[in-house]
Amino acid sequence: MEDRYNPHQIEEKWQRYWGEKGLFKVVEDPAKKKYYILEMFPYPSGKIHMGHVRNYSIGDVVARYKMMQGYNVLHPMGWDAFGLPAENAAIGHKVHPAKWTYDNIDYMKRQLKRMGFSYDWDREIASCHPGYYKWNQWFFLKMYERGLAYRKKSFVNWCESCKTVLANEQVEAGLCWRCGTEVRQKELEQWFLKITQYAEELLKGCDELSGGWPEKVLTMQRNWIGKSYGAEVDFPVADSDKVIRVFTTRQDTLYGATFMSLAPEHPFSKELSAGTGQEKDVLDFIYRVSREDKIERSAEDAEKKGVFTGRYAVNPFTNDKIPIWVANFVLMEYGTGAVMAVPAHDQRDLDFARKYSIPVKVVIHPYDGTLDEDTMTEAYVEEGYLVNSGQFNGTNSIEALDKIAEYLGKKGIGKRTVNYRIRDWGVSRQRYWGTPIPMVYCDECGIVPVPYEDLPVILPVDIEFRGDGRSPLPETESFLFTDCPKCNSRARRETDTLDTFVCSSWYFDRYTCPRYDKGPLDKEAVNYWMPVDQYIGGIEHAILHLLYSRFFTMVLRDIGLLEMREPYNSLLTQGMVIKDGAKMAKSKGNVVDPNDIIDKYGADTTRLFILFTSPPERDLDWSDQGVEGAFRFINRVWRMVMGNLEKIREIPPYASGETISGNLRDLRRKTHQTIKKVKEDIEDRFHFNTAISAIMELVNTIYQFDIENEKEYLALSVLREAIETVIILLSPVAPHICEELWEKLGGRESIIKVPLPSYSEEIIREDTILIVVQINGKLRNRISVGASSSEDQIKKAALNAPRVKELLRDNEIKRTVYIPGKLLNIVTN
RNA sequence: GCCGAAGUGGCGGAACUGGUAGACGCGCUAGGUUCAGGACCUAGUGAGGGUUCCCUCGUAGGGGUUCGAGUCCCCUCUUCGGCACCA
Numbered sequence: 001m002e003d004r005y006n007p008h009q010i011e012e013k014w015q016r017y018w019g020e021k022g023l024f025k026v027v028e029d030p031a032k033k034k035y036y037i038l039e040m041f042p043y044p045s046g047k048i049h050m051g052h053v054r055n056y057s058i059g060d061v062v063a064r065y066k067m068m069q070g071y072n073v074l075h076p077m078g079w080d081a082f083g084l085p086a087e088n089a090a091i092g093h094k095v096h097p098a099k100w101t102y103d104n105i106d107y108m109k110r111q112l113k114r115m116g117f118s119y120d121w122d123r124e125i126a127s128c129h130p131g132y133y134k135w136n137q138w139f140f141l142k143m144y145e146r147g148l149a150y151r152k153k154s155f156v157n158w159c160e161s162c163k164t165v166l167a168n169e170q171v172e173a174g175l176c177w178r179c180g181t182e183v184r185q186k187e188l189e190q191w192f193l194k195i196t197q198y199a200e201e202l203l204k205g206c207d208e209l210s211g212g213w214p215e216k217v218l219t220m221q222r223n224w225i226g227k228s229y230g231a232e233v234d235f236p237v238a239d240s241d242k243v244i245r246v247f248t249t250r251q252d253t254l255y256g257a258t259f260m261s262l263a264p265e266h267p268f269s270k271e272l273s274a275g276t277g278q279e280k281d282v283l284d285f286i287y288r289v290s291r292e293d294k295i296e297r298s299a300e301d302a303e304k305k306g307v308f309t310g311r312y313a314v315n316p317f318t319n320d321k322i323p324i325w326v327a328n329f330v331l332m333e334y335g336t337g338a339v340m341a342v343p344a345h346d347q348r349d350l351d352f353a354r355k356y357s358i359p360v361k362v363v364i365h366p367y368d369g370t371l372d373e374d375t376m377t378e379a380y381v382e383e384g385y386l387v388n389s390g391q392f393n394g395t396n397s398i399e400a401l402d403k404i405a406e407y408l409g410k411k412g413i414g415k416r417t418v419n420y421r422i423r424d425w426g427v428s429r430q431r432y433w434g435t436p437i438p439m440v441y442c443d444e445c446g447i448v449p450v451p452y453e454d455l456p457v458i459l460p461v462d463i464e465f466r467g468d469g470r471s472p473l474p475e476t477e478s479f480l481f482t483d484c485p486k487c488n489s490r491a492r493r494e495t496d497t498l499d500t501f502v503c504s505s506w507y508f509d510r511y512t513c514p515r516y517d518k519g520p521l522d523k524e525a526v527n528y529w530m531p532v533d534q535y536i537g538g539i540e541h542a543i544l545h546l547l548y549s550r551f552f553t554m555v556l557r558d559i560g561l562l563e564m565r566e567p568y569n570s571l572l573t574q575g576m577v578i579k580d581g582a583k584m585a586k587s588k589g590n591v592v593d594p595n596d597i598i599d600k601y602g603a604d605t606t607r608l609f610i611l612f613t614s615p616p617e618r619d620l621d622w623s624d625q626g627v628e629g630a631f632r633f634i635n636r637v638w639r640m641v642m643g644n645l646e647k648i649r650e651i652p653p654y655a656s657g658e659t660i661s662g663n664l665r666d667l668r669r670k671t672h673q674t675i676k677k678v679k680e681d682i683e684d685r686f687h688f689n690t691a692i693s694a695i696m697e698l699v700n701t702i703y704q705f706d707i708e709n710e711k712e713y714l715a716l717s718v719l720r721e722a723i724e725t726v727i728i729l730l731s732p733v734a735p736h737i738c739e740e741l742w743e744k745l746g747g748r749e750s751i752i753k754v755p756l757p758s759y760s761e762e763i764i765r766e767d768t769i770l771i772v773v774q775i776n777g778k779l780r781n782r783i784s785v786g787a788s789s790s791e792d793q794i795k796k797a798a799l800n801a802p803r804v805k806e807l808l809r810d811n812e813i814k815r816t817v818y819i820p821g822k823l824l825n826i827v828t829n
Numbered sequence: 830g831c832c833g834a835a836g837u838g839g840c841g842g843a844a845c846u847g848g849u850a851g852a853c854g855c856g857c858u859a860g861g862u863u864c865a866g867g868a869c870c871u872a873g874u875g876a877g878g879g880u881u882c883c884c885u886c887g888u889a890g891g892g893g894u895u896c897g898a899g900u901c902c903c904c905u906c907u908u909c910g911g912c913a914c915c916a
Contacts, residue, residue: 216833220911223832228915248916261916304914329914339916348914421915542911612854613841619909621841625855632868633854639869680845690843693853700853703870772849777897779849803883817896823848827896 005638007602011736015116023750024118026074028528035071036529037063038508038568040537040545041078044104044126045085048111050577050584050610050622051538053594057607058574058616058686059536060117064732065682067118068756074529076511077112077119079105081128082500086433090465097433098461101128111594115603116735118752123514127503132510133435134456135520136502139552141438141449142559148194151447154426155265155290158186161468165430185290191437191496192424195551199225199420202550205566212570214617217542224543226421231405233340233414235260237272238312238321244268247335247419250345251408252400255389256363257340258353260313260324261306264289265332269309272324276310282326289328304329304352315340316413317390327352333423344371347379363388364397425548427499432471434497435459442484442491451485457493471495504545505552508532508567520561527563535568536616542573572686575619584622592622604734605631611688611733633696634737637730640702641723641741649746651713653721656763664718667705668763671722674698675759678729688733695729698722725757773798774825775807791818798824 018024028034039059042052056077063075079101086097093100105126112119125132143149156165161181165188195202203225206218230249237244244260262269264286273282285307306327313324329348330339343353343360353360360373364384371380386392386400395403408414428437436457438450450457460479463472473479473495484491506520512529513522546568553567576583579590597606609630614620654660660668674694681691702722724745731738731751742751766787771794773781781803785794795816798804804826811828818824 216911219833223912226915230916246916250916329916331915334915341916346916348916419915539910615842618835618842623841623855626841629855635868685845687845689841690853693843696853770849774848774897777848777895782849815896817848819848823897825848825896829896 003642005635005737007604007634007736010740011114011116011603014736014739015113017739018116018118018750021750023752024075024120025122026072026120028525029072030528032070032072034074034529035066035534036074036532037066037534038076038511038532038536040535040541041080041504041507042108043080043083043085044101044108046104046107048108048115048594050592050594053115053606054577054610054616054620055536055538055574056112056115056117057610058572058688059534060115060607061611061682061688061732062534062536062686063118064735064752065756067752068728068732068754070755073118074123074511075118075120076123076125076514077117077121078123078125078507078511079108079127080500080504080507081105081126082133082434082497082503084431084433087431087469090433091467091469094465096461096465098128101126101433114598115594115607118735123511125507125510125514127500127507128433128459130456130458131515131517132507133459133503135506135510136435136498137438137450137455137457138452138520139502139506139556140498141452141455143193143555144439144449146555146558148197148555149191149427150194151189151191153187154190154192155185156188156190156426157183158188159183165428188428190426190428191439191494192426193551195425195548196420196422198551198554199227199422201554201565202422202547203227205550209566209568209571213568214571214573217539217546217571217573220542221547224422224547228419228421230417230419231408231414232336232417233316233408235313235316235322235340237268237324238314240272240311242268242272244313244324244338245336246338246340247417248340250342250401251404251414252386252392252397253342253345253363254315254317254340254404255386255392256342256344256361257315257322258320258343258359258361259322259341259349261327261330261339261341261349261352262309262324263330263332263337264326264328266326266330266337268324268338269326272311273309273326278308278310281307282309285326285328304348304355306352306356308356316411323358325352325356334421335419343379344373344376345379345381347381350376350379361388425499425501425551427502428496429499430471430495431497432459432463432465432473434500435502436473436479437494437496437498439494440482440484440491441494442487442489444489445484445486445491448484448486448491454485459497471497473497501544501548505549506556508535508549509553509556509562521556523561526561530562531564531566532568534570534572536572536574538576539573546571572616574616575614577622578619579622597627601627601631602634602736604737605634608634608692608734612692613689615685615687615689633699634734636703637699637726637734638737638741640699641727641744644719644723645744648716648720648723649744651716651720653724654714654717658714660714660718663705664715667701667722668718669766670698670701671718671725672759672763674729675725675757676764679756679759682732691729692733695726698726702726727751728754728757769821771798771821772823773801773804774823775804776827776829777825780804780807787821791820794818794824798826 037059039055063073067073081101086101089095089100090097127133140149158165159181203222206222210218228249230247231251233246233248235244235246269282269286273279306325309324309326311324312321315322341349343349344362345364362371362373363386364380365387366380366382366384384397386395386397392400392404405416409416436459438455438457440448440450442448460476463476466472480492480495482491482493509521509526509530513525516522549567553562554565556562557565579592582588582590584591605627609627610620612630613626677694678691681687705719727738727741728751739751768784769787771783771785772779773783781801783797783801785797813826813828815827816824
């Protein structure tokens with residue numbers, strides 16, 4: 001018999017067993033309660049890192065725990081397989097992105113299997129497979145039909161040298177990350193998905209998710225959606241029939257608008273200045289601003305700059321002529337791209353007014369103190385009452401918001417409105433390794449969608465790669481040219497590909513029916529499994545992925561494919577893996593390779609360490625000594641079983657009936673306390689660290705259990721119950737060693753099939769309880785009393801204790817506070 | 830600047846609704862075992878005083894509520910995260 005713990009032999013054995021038995025394969029079973037546990041699928045970058053190991057270890061414990069509770073558990077895994085690094089590999093190492101990606105998938109899959117994760121690999125998906133991305137295209141067409149996918153011009157980061165669009169993250173200090181060329185803003189035609197149409201529902205949904213999702217994430221999403229209440233107001237342009245519409249949240253300050261600011265991109269900026277003598281200055285200004293990238297332009301200390309257009313608008317309330325300026329800080333994308341400027345009550349406007357000597361007019365008066373419009377340097381933004389505001393003088397500024405909004409409507413010069421910060425989702429990418437956008441451009445018919453029956457538009461694989469990072473698609477004639485689906489004349493395909501966030505917006509749905517080919521989703525399967533009961537992943541996706549996938553879910557529901565409104569019932573965002581005070585990163589040289597840890601200690605130790613060291617939502621500080629400690633504990637469990645194996649192999653666990661007392665009863669109590677603690681820690685809080693420490697305590701207690709004097713059957717059965725409990729409770733965390741020990745104890749089938757033990761409050765109850773005695777809130781004594789003692793009995797016992805007597809002596813007892821079963825506080829002053 | 834989270838031994842972290850602060854683990858110390866080392870087993874381990882036992886202090890700092898505060902309230906400091914000209 002193998003006496004020493006040999007993790008590699010054991011782990012290989014059980015991984016093979018699980019695979020051969022197909023233990024983690026699931027099918028829909030309406031008779032069973034379903035549980036869908038999902039971890040964010042990885043990008044196949046080459047190797048699994050510790051962040052993955054942590055994410056998937058957490059998920060695996062939950063999955064196995066739920067399986068042992070008898071749920072029908074869906075626990076899938078797949079690959080977020082499109083993306084830029086694959087293209088860089090093609091350029092750098094002359095490997096085709098497809099080969100690079102699939103090789104990485106093979107390798108990483110082997111790594112995940114070595115960790116012993118309980119995935120149903122039959123449901124594996126890779127988003128770069130035509131069988132998957134075909135449905136990205138299908139959804140795109142559906143959205144196009146519904147007006148949810150549309151094309152418009154927009155400004156993007158453009159690198160002239162690489163001739164490509166860059167994502168914001170790829171612009172470093174205003175320079176292209178790859179070649180160092182200065183990035184500039186370029187206006188390009190791009191495809192957008194109309195997420196703004198769902199802004200209100202996405203926002204409302206945040207309230208429903210509250211409780212299941214971390215508040216932090218919901219707050220970030222709410223801020224991102226950025227709903228604000230205000231009004232639209234029309235300002236006529238003087239000596240013209242043009243009207244400038246502004247959005248404001250401060251219609252109460254309308255009388256104080258002394259100028260107007262337009263975004264440089266606003267069409268009126270050029271138009272109004274034409275022929276005014278200011279034209280050249282305005283054009284120069286617009287050009288200069290356009291050369292700055294977004295990051296630079298929105299930097300914290302960016303100077304507020306502007307130029308006068310030479311024209312005036314009319315304040316509809318005062319009929320004053322106010323100058324129209326173009327200002328660099330006004331954003332075309334927000335509101336209407338035009339702002340009424342109230343310098344007395346907005347800091348930006350005040351800075352701007354002072355710089356260009358524009359008048360300041362106070363219209364909100366503080367309830368205490370005064371403002372001097374000639375000298376003030378800080379805008380007054382608090383509540384006050386209205387002055388210089390005609391019929392509204394004296395009105396409280398908060399009340400005025402409503403009254404003025406109403407008045408605007410009545411006068412027909414504006415209306416109450418809400419505005420959202422969120423913009424439509426730009427999904428065009430000038431890249432090769434992505435989902436081709438299924439659109440065709442025909443000189444005769446214009447933009448024509450590819451018919452559904454022609455999907456998928458296959459991404460050509462036999463292709464020549466350029467060295468400069470540009471997508472090869474526009475130069476691949478076999479792909480580029482096609483026949484117009486409408487008129488059959490020669491047409492060009494769209495050569496942009498879809499943002500990879502499209503893939504991750506519905507992959508969880510596809511896991512429920514990964515090979516279904518009659519449509520994107522098998523309604524029966526998807527509505528059996530969805531929504532995801534527990535989603536686990538990094539906080540870095542708090543906004544983009546988690547918002548996009550909520551949006552997709554709503555659209556798919558409206559198409560009729562889904563029944564639920566939200567994809568993830570409950571979300572756990574796990575912390576980062578830290579070493580030496582910094583996130584593990586190649587550049588910091590503090591990376592720990594999971595392979596090395598598994599080689600040295602095995603998967604069970606790796607999992608145990610990661611789960612024991614911190615609660616999941618916190619950052620995890622890597623410690624080599626901590627791993628040693630985890631390994632030591634695993635060995636301790638091994639020896640605990642092996643050392644007692646001879647004695648207890650043929651003994652069944654204690655089944656109540658015979659009365660037990662003394663250390664037998666103590667051990668049994670500890671066993672049941674542990675079951676309760678582990679159950680609560682895992683089910684209520686996902687605090688695996690405290691659950692594991694409770695199991696450690698039980699192991700310590702078993703080691704102290706003096707078996708030499710307890711040779712009789714009863715003692716051994718109690719010991720057997722305790723040892724079985726350790727193995728069963730530990731098995732979701734360290735499944736391999738627990739399977740092995742379970743088998744040695746005589747288990748006939750996988751421990752995953754063994755139901756979790758239940759506890760009895762009766763057994764947990766202590767015979768005697770420890771009461772803390774305080775005098776005036778200070779701990780002075782501890783007394784041990786029978787568990788059924790009354791308050792009076794306890795009080796008497798406490799007052800009779802010599803120590804308490806001595807301390808109290810002549811002091812008068814004013815009152816006592818008794819917390820049942822815990823504490824007695826004697827108050828004397 | 831705004832919003833949010835956090836701050837507990839030498840270290841990672843416990844303490845769930847206010848009720849024994851420091852569970853569990855790491856590290857360290859001592860004893861046992863061993864030819865020795867390692868491993869293992871047992872015990873101790875917040876600080877200071879007193880050395881069966883007990884006292885004082887102690888959860889970033891200061892105030893408050895309470896019989897009682899790591900936990901609740903107010904102020905300050907530090908760290909981390911998010912947003913950052915959003916009209």
